[in-house]
Amino acid sequence: MQTKVGTPVNQQTSNFKTNQMMTETAIPVSNLRKKQPRFRGLESGHRACLGCAEALAARLVTESAGPDVMVANATGCLEIFTTPWPESAWRIPWVHSLFENAGAVASGMEAALKAQGKSSKVLAFGGDGGTFDIGFQALSGMLERGHNVLYVCFDNEAYMNTGIQRSSSTPHAAMTTTSPPGKERMGKRHLKKDIVSIVAAHHIPYAATTSVAYPSDIRKKVRRAMAIDGSTFLQIHCPCPLGWGHEGDKSIEVARLAVQSGLFPIIELERGGLAGAMPLRNIRPVTEYLKKQQRFKHLFTEDLRAKEELEHIQAIADHNIEVYGLRSDGSTDAFDSEGMDTVRRGGMRWA
Amino acid sequence: MTEIRIHGRGGQGNVVAAYLFAMAAFEEQRYGQAFPNFGAERRGAPVIAFVRIADSPIQRRNQVRHPAFLIIQDQALLQVPGVTDGLKPGGKILVNSSFESAELSKQLGKEVIALQATVLAKKFLGRPVPNTALLAAFFTLTEMLSQESLAAVLQKRFKGDILDKNLQLIQEGAKQVPAGLWKEKEEKSNAASA
Amino acid sequence: MLQALEGSQAVAQAVALCRPQVIAAYPITPQTHIVENISKLVADGKLRCEFISVESEFSAASVVLGAALAGSRTYTATASQGILLMAEVLFNIAGMRVPIVMTCANRAVSSPLSIWNDQQDSMAVRDAGWIQLYCADNQEAVDTTIQAYRIAERTELPVMVCMDGFTLTHTLEGIDIPTQKQVDAYLPPYQFSRTLEPRNPISLGTLVGPDFYSEARHSHHQAILNAQAEIVSADQDWFAMSGRKTGGLLSVEGPEQAKTAILAIGSVLGTLQAALTELPPGEPVKLIKLRSFRPFPTETVKAACKGLDNVIVLERAFSPGSGGIIGLEVLAALSELPTPPRVHNFAAGLGGRDIPLEILPKLLEVLTEPNDGRFKIIDVDLEKLPVEDR
Numbered sequence: 025m026q027t028k029v030g031t032p033v034n035q036q037t038s039n040f041k042t043n044q045m046m047t048e049t050a051i052p053v054s055n056l057r058k059k060q061p062r063f064r065g066l067e068s069g070h071r072a073c074l075g076c077a078e079a080l081a082a083r084l085v086t087e088s089a090g091p092d093v094m095v096a097n098a099t100g101c102l103e104i105f106t107t108p109w110p111e112s113a114w115r116i117p118w119v120h121s122l123f124e125n126a127g128a129v130a131s132g133m134e135a136a137l138k139a140q141g142k143s144s145k146v147l148a149f150g151g152d153g154g155t156f157d158i159g160f161q162a163l164s165g166m167l168e169r170g171h172n173v174l175y176v177c178f179d180n181e182a183y184m185n186t187g188i189q190r191s192s193s194t195p196h197a198a199m200t201t202t203s204p205p206g207k208e209r210m211g212k213r214h215l216k217k218d219i220v221s222i223v224a225a226h227h228i229p230y231a232a233t234t235s236v237a238y239p240s241d242i243r244k245k246v247r248r249a250m251a252i253d254g255s256t257f258l259q260i261h262c263p264c265p266l267g268w269g270h271e272g273d274k275s276i277e278v279a280r281l282a283v284q285s286g287l288f289p290i291i292e293l294e295r296g297g298l299a300g301a302m303p304l305r306n307i308r309p310v311t312e313y314l315k316k317q318q319r320f321k322h323l324f325t326e327d328l329r330a331k332e333e334l335e336h337i338q339a340i341a342d343h344n345i346e347v348y349g350l351r352s353d354g355s356t357d358a359f360d361s362e363g364m365d366t367v368r369r370g371g372m373r374w375a
Numbered sequence: 376m377t378e379i380r381i382h383g384r385g386g387q388g389n390v391v392a393a394y395l396f397a398m399a400a401f402e403e404q405r406y407g408q409a410f411p412n413f414g415a416e417r418r419g420a421p422v423i424a425f426v427r428i429a430d431s432p433i434q435r436r437n438q439v440r441h442p443a444f445l446i447i448q449d450q451a452l453l454q455v456p457g458v459t460d461g462l463k464p465g466g467k468i469l470v471n472s473s474f475e476s477a478e479l480s481k482q483l484g485k486e487v488i489a490l491q492a493t494v495l496a497k498k499f500l501g502r503p504v505p506n507t508a509l510l511a512a513f514f515t516l517t518e519m520l521s522q523e524s525l526a527a528v529l530q531k532r533f534k535g536d537i538l539d540k541n542l543q544l545i546q547e548g549a550k551q552v553p554a555g556l557w558k559e560k561e562e563k564s565n566a567a568s569a
Numbered sequence: 570m571l572q573a574l575e576g577s578q579a580v581a582q583a584v585a586l587c588r589p590q591v592i593a594a595y596p597i598t599p600q601t602h603i604v605e606n607i608s609k610l611v612a613d614g615k616l617r618c619e620f621i622s623v624e625s626e627f628s629a630a631s632v633v634l635g636a637a638l639a640g641s642r643t644y645t646a647t648a649s650q651g652i653l654l655m656a657e658v659l660f661n662i663a664g665m666r667v668p669i670v671m672t673c674a675n676r677a678v679s680s681p682l683s684i685w686n687d688q689q690d691s692m693a694v695r696d697a698g699w700i701q702l703y704c705a706d707n708q709e710a711v712d713t714t715i716q717a718y719r720i721a722e723r724t725e726l727p728v729m730v731c732m733d734g735f736t737l738t739h740t741l742e743g744i745d746i747p748t749q750k751q752v753d754a755y756l757p758p759y760q761f762s763r764t765l766e767p768r769n770p771i772s773l774g775t776l777v778g779p780d781f782y783s784e785a786r787h788s789h790h791q792a793i794l795n796a797q798a799e800i801v802s803a804d805q806d807w808f809a810m811s812g813r814k815t816g817g818l819l820s821v822e823g824p825e826q827a828k829t830a831i832l833a834i835g836s837v838l839g840t841l842q843a844a845l846t847e848l849p850p851g852e853p854v855k856l857i858k859l860r861s862f863r864p865f866p867t868e869t870v871k872a873a874c875k876g877l878d879n880v881i882v883l884e885r886a887f888s889p890g891s892g893g894i895i896g897l898e899v900l901a902a903l904s905e906l907p908t909p910p911r912v913h914n915f916a917a918g919l920g921g922r923d924i925p926l927e928i929l930p931k932l933l934e935v936l937t938e939p940n941d942g943r944f945k946i947i948d949v950d951l952e953k954l955p956v957e958d959r
Contacts, residue, residue: 073419099650099682109681122679123650124625157624158595158654189596189605190622201605202594202622206612266386394575394741401573401743410740435843436736436836438923528573 062087070113071105075272077236077262077279078102078178082149084239085176085260088246091116094133095147098126098154101185101264102178126150127162127175134171145250148175152193153183156217167226167255174249174256177219180264188267192217195287196340197333198319200267205322210329215340220259224293228255232292235261237280241290241302261288269318281313286341289348303352307345310338376429377519377559378439382458383448385413385420388506392446393424395510395528400428402524408433421455428519442466443559446513448492448505450474459483467557469513471505488516490551499544500537507541511548516557522549571745576707576737577602579744580646580672583711585616586752587670587718589644590759591636593621593629597651598684599734600674604646626651630658630671637667638773640766642718642759645669648734649676649690656694659727663698664789665774668721668761672714674734675835675885677920685921686734688835692886692894698789700728700796701863703834705816707737707744709860712815715747716803718756724796725761733836733885735921747811755810793864800861816858818866821873823855830874830910831932832857832899833883837917837924841883844929854933862895867902874903877910881932883947887916892944913940915947922948 065086072079078101086093094117097103103120106113121129130148137144148166150159155177166173182200183189190200195216199205203212224231229252234242242260249256261282263275270278282288283302287310290302311334314320323330323337345351379396383389390411397407408427413420425439440461450472452458459468468485471492479487490512492505507529514520522545529541574582581603584592592611594604610616619636623629626647633643647655652673662669673691677683691701700720704710710732717728732738763771777785797818804817814820821830823845831841831854838858845854857873857880859866874880880903882896891897896914903909913935918924931947951959 071420120682124654158626160624183596186596186598187601187605189601192624201601202596202608204605204609204612206609206614208614209612394573397741398573406743407573408740408742410735412735433742434839435926436740436839437925440925 063090065089065091065093065114065116066106067113067115069111071108072101073264073266073272075263075265075275076101076105077264077275078151078180079105080239080275081176081178081236081242081260081262082106084236084242085147085246085258086116088243089145089147089174089250092143093117093145093147095119095149096121096126096129096133098148098150098159099123099185100151100154100178100183101180102149102151104185123154124158125162126154126159127164127166127173129162130173130175131162131166131169131171134173138172146171146173148173150175150177151184152177152179152181152219153191155179156192156219163223164226167223167228167257170228170255172253172255174246174258177257177259178262179259180262180267181216182264182267184264184267193219195337197323197337199322200319210327210333211320211322220257220291220293223257224296226255227295228257230254230292230294231257231259233259233261233288233290235279235283235288235290236263237261237276237283238290238302245292267319269321270316274316278313278316281308281316284308285310285313286345286350287313287337289344289350291348298348301348301350304345304350305352307351310334310341376427376433377444378442379426379428379444379446380439380442380461381424381426381446381448382452383422383424383506384452385422386504387422387448388504389422389424389446389448391532392448392506392510393426395507395525395532396426396520397428398528398531399514399520399524402527403520405430405520406433410436412438421452444469444513444517444557446509447471448509450489453479453483459485467516469509469516471509488512488552488556490548492548495544495547495551499547500540508544508548508551511545512552515549515554516552518555518558522546570748571743573741574707574744574746575602575739575741576710576732576744577674577739578606579707579711579746580714580732580738581606581610582746583714584644584672585610586747586749587644587715587756588642588753588758589618590641591619591621591633591643593623593632593636593643593645595623595626595629595645595647595651597626597648597676599676599686599738600646600648600651600672602738603672603674607644626655627658630655630662633669633671634658634662634665634667637662637669637761638665638763638765640759640761640764643669644671646672646674648674649678649684652690652694653678656697659694659697659699661774662727664785666725666763666789666792667727668718668725668759669727670714670717670721671727671729672710673729673731674738675731676734681920683920684734686736686836687885687919687921688731688733689886689919691729691731694729695863695894698726698793699863700724700726700793700800700861702728702730702800702861703859704730704732704737705834705836705838705858705860707732707740707742708813709815710737711744711746712807712811712813713860715752715755716800716807716815720796720799720803722757722760724792724799726792726796731835736836745811745813751810755807797861797864797866797869800864816860818861818869819857819859819873821855821857824853827853827855828876828878829853829881829933829936830855830857830877830879831881831883831929832859832870832874832895834859834862834895835885837883837885837928840924840926841929844926847926848929850929850933859895865898865902867905870899870902871906874899874910875906879913879936880910881913881915881935883915883917883928883932885916885918887944887946896944911939914944916944917946917948919946924948 066083134146190203197211265272292300393409397409400407413422445468447470472489492508611620677687721728884895893914900912
């Protein structure tokens with residue numbers, strides 16, 4: 025299945041200086057690949073939904089990780105849409121065992137390779153359900169023992185593959201089928217679990233958050249993690265059009281707003297200490313992010329509780345901004361610009 | 376007993392269509408059964424739903440292999456091999472399509488009625504969900520169940536603005552096809568089936 | 570009141586009517602609609618209970634255990650991988666003789682990965698010490714759920730209500746939902762003799778040496794066997810109140826004089842019934858609808874099969890390396906008869922493979938062309954396999 029890689033980028037918000045790019049004609053993907061050949065660990069033709077950010081994130085991760093890897097993948101959307109028997113979209117060795125054991129299976133793979141003196145890197149893939157909840161124990165064990173594994177959590181903030189049920193990653197006040205709003209409830213009562221801090225508390229060399237709105241940030245962080253001999257962890261924020269309630273072509277825009285509101289801070293932690301944070305040049309009020317998604321539509325009614333919840337969510341964002349020092353000093357920040365992104369890509373338009 | 380198979384894609388509401396269908400039978404004190412056949416949750420994935428309508432309790436739970444009618448919610452599905460498999464001889468197909476009924480009939484070698492259900496849905500609902508328009512048209516064609524019953528079950532499923540728009544939509548959908556064209560003649564053998 | 574409802578929706582309403590105080594939920598296909606419907610009832614204030622979204626099925630079972638021991642009526646639902654993940658807790662709950670009710674939305678078990686209907690999941694935990702009741706349709710699922718609370722609380726045994734995933738959970742049909750008044754009359758408030766209570770402290774789950782372990786296990790076994798009487802009376806009392814029978818331990822349909830019977834559990838029974846009408850066999854055939862698998866109603870099965878020449882057992886699971894599960898237990902029971910019928914054992918519909926009406930003539934072929942083995946997966950297509958794997 026040939027997809028026009030450029031299309032989602034073209035339809036991004038006009039907040040960025042991409043207007044001049046939008047008037048150019050699309051370059052066929054096949055030509056691009058000849059110019060800048062890239063390893064495709066995840067092949068096209070899989071069965072993900074339109075605009076699935078998890079599919080995009082997985083492709084970016086495997087591109088940067090290269091071919092000398094093997095993957096342990098937890099149950100979830102990613103393994104389902106990439107491997108409908110007898111087909112597979114993976115061009116790297118890959119196993120799906122169960123929902124709760126990706127961390128443990130990866131630990132076993134790493135130990136075996138170590139015993140055999142082989143150098144392939146082990147990757148573990150899980151969604152938020154398989155990482156924050158049911159797979160938490162196995163993840164913790166793997167991190168505590170310091171296995172040389174890069175664990176990537178594709179965080180779409182709910183159990184999507186089973187039909188949008190809440191996980192401990194679901195943000196406060198979000199609607200899911202098991203945290204529906206009603207007379208007695210305003211969506212999920214509890215806060216989003218701060219997984220990256222918990223992971224970092226295992227004293228691992230590198231843990232970071234990133235987002236599909238910043239593809240070169242993902243690549244940079246994957247390459248960094250690959251080069252480290254020890255446990256590393258990436259939490260990639262991945263909007264789910266079906267689960268969050270927006271059109272498939274808005275995934276990147278929504279992801280970007282999550283970051284720019286401060287609700288999903290982009291940070292790096294080394295051995296538990298904050299080592300880097302992506303400053304926000306132009307902080308957005310949380311409402312700009314929330315109103316783009318149907319899963320928060322109950323917060324935009326005249327209900328007094330809705331107003332309270334919006335304040336609460338803004339407070340969460342403000343807290344993140346303070347704690348991680350995300351407020352840039354007012355000057356145009358080099359990190360969060362289309363120009364910087366383009367430079368990192370080596371001048372090519374598409375990632 | 377009449378068996379219908381509804382083909383669609385995730386997000387087009389064909390499971391809801393099947394449920395509404397069976398609920399409408401229920402409104403008329405008849406027996407209805409509806410169930411889907413799908414895999415993981417996914418927009419755009421092919422989904423099949425089965426419906427059985429009868430005047431006595433329906434016991435069987437197998438998939439419908441020999442439907443008397445097909446409802447196809449997405450004309451692109453006509454390219455998928457096996458979509459029309461098992462259709463009874465003389466069976467009829469209602470397709471959500473912008474092509475002409477006569478042309479589709481010729482292509483498929485079966486009696487096809489085309490309805491621009493997506494166009495109607497966009498006009499009345501503002502969203503391309505063709506299921507209720509197709510149901511309204513199907514009820515008109517077959518006169519199996521009444522428009523009143525369809526309206527009654529819509530009121531059970533939807534509220535407010537969406538309900539009003541759907542009620543308008545089904546009125547329009549019902550007008551688009553010839554009434555009673557596919558009305559089944561009573562067959563003695565059908566009455567006895569479980 | 571008779572309503573057109575999706576199976577899951579109906580079960581959720583039945584659960585709500587039983588007034589559970591603590592519900593633990595972890596989503597797994599195809600049980601998801603049950604917990605979603607319940608959470609909507611809670612969100613709308615129609616069901617007042619503690620609804621806990623847990624982090625795994627292992628925790629779901631552990632949460633309901635804790636809640637039941639602390640004195641609350643509870644509920645959870647699961648399937649497939651979930652029931653296996655909570656297996657350790659299931660044994661623990663049953664061994665502690667705690668009255669808990671759980672729905673199993675029967676689904677095949679990985680590997681291979683499958684989300685579709687078969688009964689390998691509940692069969693895999695048949696030794697956990699739970700009562701297992703299998704529902705043939707959604708009405709039975711509603712009625713059995715309500716009866717399950719009574720059976721559980723009277724016998725102090727956990728009850729697993731098994732209903733076929735997708736085939737029943739996702740099917741919409743006419744279902745009668747009883748009134749709150751009816752259920753309140755049928756089900757008294759939660760009662761459990763051994764709750765954790767500061768005014769009367771007890772210790773539960775203690776280490777038992779070889780000098781008493783056998784006695785504890787014997788009493789558990791006897792309790793489940795004796796539960797047969799409770800299962801029957803729960804059904805009879807429900808019939809008196811609602812006018813509906815749910816089949817007790819098992820029920821038999823078909824011509825009295827039949828010498829051949831097909832024995833099965835779950836939703837396939839409806840298809841078999843339709844097949845007996847639509848594709849009438851050459852000779853009279855009875856249908857034995859087994860409802861209670863644990864306890865296995867040996868005497869009732871023997872009585873139902875007495876005088877038959879052939880019993881064909883059709884199931885939706887099996888034990889690899891051995892053969893059919895229900896078939897083996899039926900064979901064992903019938904071997905106690907002076908002239909036991911011949912038992913033929915088949916599995917079909919594994920991993921959600923559709924079971925058509927034509928299964929009936931296929932099953933009956935065994936009467937004229939007996940199998941060379943004891944057990945067979947009747948709908949397998951050997952052509953799809955390499956020769957060495959057939």
